Amino acid sequence: MPYKPIMSLAEVNDFLDQNFPQIHIGGRSYHVEEIAPAMAVIRLEARDQHLRPGGTVSGPSMFALADLSAYVAILAHIGPVALAVTTNLNINFLRKPQQGSLFGNCRILKLGKRLAVTEVAITSGEEDNPVAHATATYSIPPHENQNTVL
Amino acid sequence: MPYKPIMSLAEVNDFLDQNFPQIHIGGRSYHVEEIAPAMAVIRLEARDQHLRPGGTVSGPSMFALADLSAYVAILAHIGPVALAVTTNLNINFLRKPQQGSLFGNCRILKLGKRLAVTEVAITSGEEDNPVAHATATYSIPPHENQNTVL
Amino acid sequence: MPYKPIMSLAEVNDFLDQNFPQIHIGGRSYHVEEIAPAMAVIRLEARDQHLRPGGTVSGPSMFALADLSAYVAILAHIGPVALAVTTNLNINFLRKPQQGSLFGNCRILKLGKRLAVTEVAITSGEEDNPVAHATATYSIPPHENQNTVL
Amino acid sequence: MPYKPIMSLAEVNDFLDQNFPQIHIGGRSYHVEEIAPAMAVIRLEARDQHLRPGGTVSGPSMFALADLSAYVAILAHIGPVALAVTTNLNINFLRKPQQGSLFGNCRILKLGKRLAVTEVAITSGEEDNPVAHATATYSIPPHENQNTVL
Numbered sequence: 001m002p003y004k005p006i007m008s009l010a011e012v013n014d015f016l017d018q019n020f021p022q023i024h025i026g027g028r029s030y031h032v033e034e035i036a037p038a039m040a041v042i043r044l045e046a047r048d049q050h051l052r053p054g055g056t057v058s059g060p061s062m063f064a065l066a067d068l069s070a071y072v073a074i075l076a077h078i079g080p081v082a083l084a085v086t087t088n089l090n091i092n093f094l095r096k097p098q099q100g101s102l103f104g105n106c107r108i109l110k111l112g113k114r115l116a117v118t119e120v121a122i123t124s125g126e127e128d129n130p131v132a133h134a135t136a137t138y139s140i141p142p143h144e145n146q147n148t149v150l
Numbered sequence: 151m152p153y154k155p156i157m158s159l160a161e162v163n164d165f166l167d168q169n170f171p172q173i174h175i176g177g178r179s180y181h182v183e184e185i186a187p188a189m190a191v192i193r194l195e196a197r198d199q200h201l202r203p204g205g206t207v208s209g210p211s212m213f214a215l216a217d218l219s220a221y222v223a224i225l226a227h228i229g230p231v232a233l234a235v236t237t238n239l240n241i242n243f244l245r246k247p248q249q250g251s252l253f254g255n256c257r258i259l260k261l262g263k264r265l266a267v268t269e270v271a272i273t274s275g276e277e278d279n280p281v282a283h284a285t286a287t288y289s290i291p292p293h294e295n296q297n298t299v300l
Numbered sequence: 301m302p303y304k305p306i307m308s309l310a311e312v313n314d315f316l317d318q319n320f321p322q323i324h325i326g327g328r329s330y331h332v333e334e335i336a337p338a339m340a341v342i343r344l345e346a347r348d349q350h351l352r353p354g355g356t357v358s359g360p361s362m363f364a365l366a367d368l369s370a371y372v373a374i375l376a377h378i379g380p381v382a383l384a385v386t387t388n389l390n391i392n393f394l395r396k397p398q399q400g401s402l403f404g405n406c407r408i409l410k411l412g413k414r415l416a417v418t419e420v421a422i423t424s425g426e427e428d429n430p431v432a433h434a435t436a437t438y439s440i441p442p443h444e445n446q447n448t449v450l
Numbered sequence: 451m452p453y454k455p456i457m458s459l460a461e462v463n464d465f466l467d468q469n470f471p472q473i474h475i476g477g478r479s480y481h482v483e484e485i486a487p488a489m490a491v492i493r494l495e496a497r498d499q500h501l502r503p504g505g506t507v508s509g510p511s512m513f514a515l516a517d518l519s520a521y522v523a524i525l526a527h528i529g530p531v532a533l534a535v536t537t538n539l540n541i542n543f544l545r546k547p548q549q550g551s552l553f554g555n556c557r558i559l560k561l562g563k564r565l566a567v568t569e570v571a572i573t574s575g576e577e578d579n580p581v582a583h584a585t586a587t588y589s590i591p592p593h594e595n596q597n598t599v600l
Contacts, residue, residue, distance in 0.1 A: 059536050060514035086509050090240045090540040092267050094260040109283050110244040117242050133259050209386050210364040236359050240390040390540045392567050394560040409583050410544040417542050433559050
């Protein structure tokens with residue numbers, strides 16, 4: 001029984017703009033590309049503040065992309081609840097990203113009553129192999145999604 | 151460019167029997183079910199020593215299944231090198247497993263020159279949602295696989 | 301403001317004997333050595349079932365020791381509540397253990413209302429440097445400890 | 451046998467200024483406070499770009515502090531080698547930080563030939579309990595430290 005989102009792409013984007021304006025400081029960098037059952041995809045249009053010398057995206061920027069991808073996937077499935085907080089994030093850095101956009105491809109592994117666990121593959125350009133892979137756990141407040149499975 | 155295995159299912163099973171007889175103490179519990187590009191699947195036929203009261207598989211047994219699944223996937227892709235060792239394993243426990251067999255479904259995220267990084271979804275019965283999810287890193291010796299991608 | 305245990309060493313040992321007899325299958329291997337504020341120490345007297353060929357303690361046995369050390373530390377601080385369950389365990393394997401006993405030295409990093417987070421250094425013989433290091437998160441039920449700090 | 455640093459506080463600060471000028475964009479935020487055997491302490495003077503609404507330091511900023519603390523501890527112990535790269539970072543967020551400086555207190559758990567493993571406790575103000583705790587693994591190049599222990 002898969003999880004189903006209860007917010008649309010537009011609703012998620014609106015919610016982020018209103019509640020997290022700081023992620024757009026220095027110009028719009030993060031774009032929610034897709035919301036689907038148990039999934040979300042975020043694109044990072046890297047700007048100067050995300051780059052290391054040489055032009056590759058920095059570790060903290062990949063962490064931020066993974067964290068935001070997980071947040072958005074959970075948000076879309078539990079409804080507009082601003083208070084979900086990250087409790088654990090484990091990230092493996094696998095390859096140097098290519099220049100250009102990065103994508104955070106998040107899948108919800110569990111959407112429980114108190115915890116949501118996700119995995120995020122970060123991909124770069126047309127390369128199939130991820131440049132980084134993360135698992136993230138969020139503590140979540142009571143929520144509206146009726147199709148939550150323990 | 152996907153990774154390709156260089157050992158067959160039968161070769162992997164033979165190698166385990168000769169090099170890790172202790173995993174079969176108390177009766178044959180672990181069965182390599184599938185070897186495929188960048189993948190391996192191991193089945194755990196749980197015995198008394200793997201169970202908690204109530205009949206669910208214990209945490210350490212799921213850890214052992216994840217660790218073995220990663221080892222077998224890497225072994226099949228680098229050839230019969232006994233010395234790969236786990237350096238890191240991160241596991242999230244998601245749901246109580248059902249009674250019956252557990253499957254460790256391993257995917258290789260990176261097969262480098264010195265490190266291999268994998269993820270393992272542990273599934274139970276016919277349930278799609280994993281009961282546990284792990285990422286495991288192995289330190290690996292110089293190996294034969296020519297199609298290793300950095 | 302440190303956390304204070306509310307169970308004694310003897311009470312913890314009794315609780316384990318009654319609720320987890322299976323950890324003593326094959327002979328008494330795990331011994332609670334110390335309970336102190338925000339801490340617990342468990343000794344693993346390794347038996348055949350814990351060893352790899354060559355006589356070193358296996359990865360799953362070190363995982364089990366880390367997991368039990370965290371469980372005991374939390375138990376001693378929240379009282380006899382059997383239902384705490386591991387949600388995440390991250391372990392780094394650092395060195396080959398020496399022959400002989402291993403110690404799981406657990407420190408509670410956070411004892412919250414719903415989650416407890418711990419770290420465990422596994423040490424071997426007289427060596428100061430740990431042979432493995434883990435962080436473990438438990439989901440905990442409502443509990444009695446009044447000095448819990450968020 | 452503890453690890454001994456082979457660079458001084460001043461040498462580490464000089465190296466960072468020359469090789470990582472980007473960490474000082476927007477004003478000097480990171481200060482190396484201490485280098486000691488198997489240790490380093492970094493202070494983060496949080497600026498606007500590190501804060502969430504409400505004034506608490508963001509998750510990605512705590513990740514960056516943990517990552518830099520580990521990098522600096524390793525750098526001080528292996529000498530001026532710019533190429534160490536993070537392979538894994540696992541972080542648990544424990545409490546909301548207070549306003550004011552954060553400290554990344556790094557301890558080296560293992561300094562091997564190819565991998566270095568560290569733990570970092572992030573503390574805030576005068577509170578003893580950490581606000582976050584991380585373990586970080588770096589892949590390291592051949593290095594000069596003669597007192598490396600496997």
